[in-house]
Amino acid sequence: MKKRKPFFILMILVLSIALYGCGGGRxxxxxxxxxxxxxxSKTPINSGKIVVGISQDLDSLxxxxxxxxxxxxxxxxxxxxxxxxxxxxxxxxxxxxxxxxxxxxxxxxxxxxxxxxxxxxxxxxxxxxxxxxxxxxxxxxxxxxxxxxxxxxxxxxxxxxxxxxxxxxxxxxxxxxxxxxxxxxxxxxxxxxxxxxPVGTGPFKFVSYTPLESLVVEKNEEYYVTGKPYLDQVTFKIVPNPDSAVLDLLAGSLDIFPYLTETQAAQLSQQFNIAEGHMNLVQALFLNNTAKPFTDIKVRQALNYAIDRQGILDMVAGGKGSVIGSNMFPGFSKYYNEETAGTYTYDVKKAKDLLAEAGYPNGFTFTIKVPSNYKFHVDTAQVIVEQLKQAGITAKIEQIEWASWLSDVYVARNYEATVIGLDAKLAPRDVLERYKSDAGNNFLKYSNPQFDKTLDNAVKTTKDEEKITFYKELQSILAEDAAAVYIQDPALLVAVNKKLDGFTFYPVFALDMASVYYAE
Known part of the structure; x- marks a missing residue:
C-alpha cells in the first residue's frame, strides 16, 4: 500500500435538516x-478489515x-x-x-x-x-x-x-x-x-455476535448500491470504559472510536485524525416530574437558574457544542426555537430565591443516575454537582450500567434525575412527542394538557407555516415549565485511523461503515 499524506472527507453536518412531506403532494x-x-484524490481500496469501538452492548439484534x-x-x-x-x-x-x-x-x-x-x-x-x-x-x-x-x-x-x-x-x-x-x-x-x-438488506451482513464483546459483520456482495461497501469486514468491539478505548486506540486494536471527550481528542490528535461534527442529541439533566421536590415548578426553575450551560460546554467540551433551552437541537433548522436558549440565565441568587419560595431555603439533596459507559454524561453530571453547590443544592452521582439505566430509569422510572442524550428521527414530532402525557416513552412523567393539545395540532396540520408555529410553541412550553434542565447539542469527536478515509456524519445516530475505506 502506498503511503500518502492523510486527508479526510469530513462531511460536515448541514444544520438545515430537510424534512420531507411538509407540503402536500410530495x-x-x-x-x-x-x-x-x-x-x-485518494483511490479507495475495495478490501480490508477494521475494528470500531462502541461504548455499550446492543440491546437487541x-x-x-x-x-x-x-x-x-x-x-x-x-x-x-x-x-x-x-x-x-x-x-x-x-x-x-x-x-x-x-x-x-x-x-x-x-x-x-x-x-x-x-x-x-x-x-x-x-x-x-x-x-x-x-x-x-x-x-x-x-x-x-x-x-x-x-x-x-x-x-x-x-x-x-x-x-x-x-x-x-x-x-x-x-x-x-x-x-x-x-x-x-x-x-x-x-x-x-x-x-x-439478523437478516436485512443493508450494505453489511451479520457474521457473529458475542454479548458484551463484539458484533462482526461482512460485506454484502449483492448490495444494490454499486461499489459499496468497500470494507470486507467490520468488528464493532464493545468498550464500555472510555479510558480503555483510548488505550486500545493507542495500541492499534481499534481503528475508529466516537464520543471522545475534548481531553481524549487532544491526547490522540497526533496518532489519529479527529473528525468533528454534532451528536444531534438533546443532552439534559432530565427530571422525574412526579418525584418530590421536582413536582414544584419553582424547584425545577431554580435548577435551571443554578446551572451554567456555557460553563458546562467549556469544562467538558472545550467550548464546543451548542447551548439549547428545550427538547430540540439546531439541526431541525426552521422548527428550532433558538429563543428558548435564553429562557434561563445563570443566576444563583434567582435560584436561591425560588428555592426559598418553594419552601427549601436551605436547599435539598437528590441523586443523579448516569450510565457509567458514557464518560461525556458523567463529566457533565460532575460539573452540575459543583455548580449546584453554589445554590445550596446537594446532588449525588450514582453511576449505573447501561442495562440498569434502561430498566431502572427508562422503563421503571425509578429515579429522581439523570443526565443522558436523546436522539430523534427526521421528523420534528419525534423529538417532542415523548412529553405527551400518555406517551409510552415519557420517562420524565411530564404532563401538561396544553402541550398535548398543541402537539396534536402540530401533527394534524398539513400547512408548514402552522407546523413551525406549533413546534416552536411546544419548545417554549417545555422551557417555561422547566420540564428538564436542557443543556446542549454536544459536539461529536471521532478518532479515525489515518489510513482510513470516507468517515461520514449523519443528522441521526448512525455509524455508517459503507463509506469508509482504506486509501491507496
Missing part, C-alpha cells in the same frame, strides 16, 4: 439522493426491538427502510425506488426498487414490506410484545399491495411527517431468527 425518487462530495440509540447506530449497517437518511439530512429512497404522498397526506405510495435482496439471498417482496410496516405499527394479528411500536405508525389504517412491486400506506388522518418513520427496517416476512442471526 414526490421523491433516486434523483434526490445527494452524491457524496468526495474531495479526496432485531431492529424492531432496539431501544438504545447506540444499538440503532450499529444496526444502520445491516438494515434499511423504504427510505433512509443521507448525510445532508434528506430522506432518500432505499428499498423503495421512489415515493408519492397525496395532497391530504393520507396516502403514501412506494414503488419498490428492483433486484433488492435480503442477506439470505431471498428477493424483497411487497409482502415483506407490508409485514415489516405492520410489525412496526403493531398491526399484526399476532403481535410480539417486545417490538417497539412507533406511535406515529399507529395512524396507519391499511398497508396494501397494489401489485407485486408497489406498496400503499393509508392513514387514518393526514400526516405529512410520516416519511421519517418509514425508515423502519424491512425484514423477511417468514424469517424467525432475527433475535440471533
Amino acid at each position: 414526490k421523491g425518487n433516486d434523483n434526490e439522493k445527494a452524491p457524496v462530495d468526495d474531495m479526496s 432485531d431492529p424492531h426491538k432496539a431501544v438504545a440509540a447506540g444499538t440503532k447506530e450499529v444496526l444502520f449497517n445491516l438494515f434499511e427502510g423504504l427510505v433512509k437518511p443521507d448525510q445532508n439530512g434528506n430522506l432518500v429512497p432505499a428499498v423503495a425506488e421512489s415515493y408519492d404522498i397525496s395532497e391530504d397526506g393520507k396516502v403514501y405510495t412506494f414503488p419498490l426498487r428492483e433486484n433488492v435482496k435480503f442477506h439470505n439471498g431471498a428477493p424483497v417482496t411487497a409482502d415483506d414490506v407490508i409485514y415489516s410496516i405492520k410489525r412496526s405499527a403493531g398491526l399484526l394479528e399476532t403481535a410480539d410484545p417486545a417490538v417497539v411500536v412507533e406511535s406515529a405508525l399507529t395512524n396507519v389504517s391499511e398497508v396494501n399491495k397494489i401489485d407485486e412491486t408497489t406498496v400503499e400506506v393509508v392513514l387514518k388522518e393526514g400526516d405529512t411527517e410520516l416519511l421519517g418513520y418509514l425508515t423502519c427496517a424491512i425484514i423477511p416476512k417468514d424469517y424467525k431468527d432475527q433475535n440471533t442471526a
